[in-house]
Amino acid sequence: MEHSPCNEVNTTRKAPEGAIGQVLIEALPYICKFEGKTFVIKYGGAAMKDSCLKNIFAQNVTLLRKVGIRIVLVHGGGDAITKTAEKLGIASRFLLGRRVTDEGMISVIQMTLAGKVNQDIVQLISQHGGKGVGVSGLDADTIKAMPHPNAEKLGLVGEVEQINTDYIDLLCGAGLIPVIAPIGFDDEGNIYNINADDAASSIAIALKAEKLIYVSDVEGIHVGERILKTICKAEAASFIEQGVISGGMIPKVLSAFKTLDSGVGKIHLIDGKAIHSLLLEIFTHDGVGTQFISEEEHEQSQTR
Ligand SMILES: Nc1ncnc2c1ncn2[C@@H]1O[C@H](COP(=O)(O)OP(=O)(O)O)[C@@H](O)[C@H]1O
Numbered sequence: 001m002e003h004s005p006c007n008e009v010n011t012t013r014k015a016p017e018g019a020i021g022q023v024l025i026e027a028l029p030y031i032c033k034f035e036g037k038t039f040v041i042k043y044g045g046a047a048m049k050d051s052c053l054k055n056i057f058a059q060n061v062t063l064l065r066k067v068g069i070r071i072v073l074v075h076g077g078g079d080a081i082t083k084t085a086e087k088l089g090i091a092s093r094f095l096l097g098r099r100v101t102d103e104g105m106i107s108v109i110q111m112t113l114a115g116k117v118n119q120d121i122v123q124l125i126s127q128h129g130g131k132g133v134g135v136s137g138l139d140a141d142t143i144k145a146m147p148h149p150n151a152e153k154l155g156l157v158g159e160v161e162q163i164n165t166d167y168i169d170l171l172c173g174a175g176l177i178p179v180i181a182p183i184g185f186d187d188e189g190n191i192y193n194i195n196a197d198d199a200a201s202s203i204a205i206a207l208k209a210e211k212l213i214y215v216s217d218v219e220g221i222h223v224g225e226r227i228l229k230t231i232c233k234a235e236a237a238s239f240i241e242q243g244v245i246s247g248g249m250i251p252k253v254l255s256a257f258k259t260l261d262s263g264v265g266k267i268h269l270i271d272g273k274a275i276h277s278l279l280l281e282i283f284t285h286d287g288v289g290t291q292f293i294s295e296e297e298h299e300q301s302q303t304r
């Protein structure tokens with residue numbers, strides 16, 4: 001049997017009832033604090049691949065919505081895109097964590113990301129009692145894009161020019177969970193592949209979200225064996241330069257600090273492989289994973 005963290009969950013051993021009650025009651029101040037607030041969740045990494053983790057993620061998201069938090073999901077789907085492209089004889093290439101995209105690849109992205117991957121997430125949320133709605137960035141002009149500064153090398157990779165929040169607000173206001181596939185359009189009729197981290201960042205900024213959470217497949221940002229509890233922009237820049245932060249972590253980190261600079265106060269990277277990491281991040285004092293913090297917060301934590 002393939003190893004899954006879910007194999008380690010013992011469903012027959014029950015915690016004493018008092019302890020369960022205590023855990024639930026500890027969540028109450030957070031539930032009160034976050035009711036009506038908007039959280040943008042970037043869904044990627046292992047939690048999108050393992051079937052048990054996918055179910056747990058969908059349960060977590062449904063629970064958050066049911067306690068009154070406006071949840072907006074933005075998903076990746078790199079592996080699924082690579083597999084479909086392979087079947088069609090199209091090779092995948094990456095440059096600094098971004099997918100090189102030509103006309104053939106953009107069609108694969110449309111059918112895979114905005115199709116199967118998106119609808120599977122919607123279905124899973126529905127199975128757990130939530131109401132997800134698939135949204136492609138093309139729907140209702142949600143993601144307007146322009147060519148990435150590195151477009152000569154990257155092809156049809158876009159940068160977000162503008163987010164139209166009307167449709168997302170409408171869905172959230174109706175108690176639904178928008179599940180957004182990050183593709184964008186321009187006025188010339190081009191369709192762009194947008195890195196899901198960049199899209200989540202722009203959407204969080206446009207919605208003035210309370211939190212942006214990146215769910216990935218690492219415990220947090222690693223520096224050697226160490227996992228950072230917090231990271232500030234200057235540290236991140238030097239880790240990128242030294243190659244300590246590389247690949248897909250580069251757009252994640254850059255987008256995180258752009259979001260922080262634009263006024264979204266709480267930004268976290270959490271491990272989709274850890275059971276219920278999303279709930280733990282939101283409903284416990286210590287949180288989990290790595291938090292992206294400002295230089296001021298970093299200085300304060302050093303002098304404490
Ligand atoms: N310093 C680092 N700490 C943690 N992960 C890193 C670091 N540098 C590079 N990575 C890589 O970044 C990956 C996460 O980015 P990516 O593969 O794009 O996943 P996602 O689906 O979450 O966007 C990790 O799996 C890891 O291989």
Ligand SMILES: [Mg+2]
Pocket residue numbers: 044076197248249
């Ligand atoms: Mg990525």
